Amino acid sequence: MNYAQARYQNPSLGRFISQDQAFLSVGDNNQIKQITGHELQQYLSDPQNLNSYSYVKNNPLIVIDRNGKWIAYLLGEKNAVALGNWANGNAVAQYATAHPVISVGAITIGAGAIAVGGVYAAGGSIACGNLCPAAASIIDSIGNYFSSQTDKAAKALNNTSFRDLQVVPSAHQKLDALSQKFGFSANDILSQASKSAQKFVDNANNGNINTWIPRPDGGQGLIRVTTNPEMNRIISAGLNTIENVKNGIVNGRFTPLKQ
Amino acid sequence: MDYKDALTKKIYNLISGKWGVPEFEKEYYRYFLEQVPEGSLTLPQSTFYGLVQEKLDWTAESPNEQEKKDGWFNYPEYIEWLKINAQLFQENEEGWYKNHIRRFKN
Incomplete structure (x- = not known):
């Protein structure tokens, strides 16, 4: 170590x-500023900061x-x-x-x-x-x-890799669409999402767990992989804008999953 | 460029029946993600139009029962959800947003 x-x-x-202290301070603008020197919005505007x-x-x-x-x-x-x-x-x-x-x-x-x-x-x-x-x-x-x-x-x-989880059929279709769009296999996307340590509870949708990873083409937005709250099924996948993710964290829709 | 206007027109093309869900998805999804610059919409607008895009990731022609429990819509359900929310949003953008975030603030 x-x-x-x-x-x-x-x-x-x-x-x-x-996890890093800055990330655990999301929601406390003063503490974020003290640690990072940035305002909360500025801190959250960098998707790399979502991986604590x-x-x-x-x-x-x-x-x-x-x-x-x-x-x-x-x-x-x-x-x-x-x-x-x-x-x-x-x-x-x-x-x-x-x-x-x-x-x-x-x-x-x-x-x-x-x-x-x-x-x-x-x-x-x-x-x-x-x-x-x-x-x-x-x-x-x-x-x-x-x-x-x-x-x-x-x-x-996480005790499991996303690649080992059941993917519901409709989510499979969405993953296939992402695969075609970015030229990566669905397994590659799930593997990348597995590596992302930070996961967020979606408080607007049953407490599902969201993981975001950057788009491989460097384009606007993030790839989202969603599991059920028990994290034993992949139930959806798609894209979100960084702005929507950032605002969701600020307004409390997304809260970091304590692991 | 009036992005709000462009997005709203696409929504009404679906609601009016001019487009089906697959055509709407083709026209709306990528446009919202790749053509609308960050900061060009207000917070309520960005949240609403983003939710319309995100819900498309939870919409399929015939989701099974388990998927429905997970939150998936079929096409008529998505259109119905959109009709209700578009009307509420059009009437009062700030009110729609406050109501939206109240669901998970409490």
Whole structure:
């Protein structure tokens, strides 16, 4: 376990073992502002903040967490955004971003001046002066390993994976429609939703449990997977706008599921 | 662009019988999600038109009994739900929203 002042991070799972304080403060604007420096609406406008177990918004390339409470951008937020844009055109950086490697080591990308990496640099570093292609395969294998670990974590947390649950026929049709739209299988969508540690009770609909994941095409909105309150059946799937999810959290329709 | 007007017209195309649910879904769902920019609607409007879109994820031609217990609508039920809510919303947007959130505030 890595001690991060406010909570522990499990390097084999690649994430924290408890929820972050900012997320648990949703509903208390003052406390949110104290922890994050942001207003509640601004905090909720970033879907990555809905995953309260993740380490540095799953982006250890450009973000660090010094105290287990809130993140900091290694190069400042504006530079980090610029770096993120740069990384979008960079195969190695894309791979590293898609497959968090925080428990493996720091990644250094670029020629000297730009050094980015996670705080939990336990096992050495991958240096890549001019985006060496060989690093991609290394990161690929590391990423695959830790993806499987994250799957296990989700299983341990929820006692089951969404992929193992019964999907009611009408929900199956909706999942198939999402699959066709995004070019991912229904199982891929359920697998991604399983990995999302944060789930929300829908107080407007029988106490169903919603899990949202970002759209794989980067488009507006979030993919929603809904289970019944007992979490033993997938009963619906579809899309929501971030604005609707955010407002739903603020007005009390969606409340975080205490796990 | 008057997004509220565009969304309302689509809703009335369904309610009036000009469109069926599948055609409405095709015209409304993606438009709301991908064409209406965040912040272009008021809170009650965003909530109402978002709910109309979200309910489509809970609508099927013939949901089975278990699915109905889970909250699924068939097509006539969805249209009926929409008729009632569209009328209430048109009469008083703020009132509709207050009533909507009262359900889970208490």
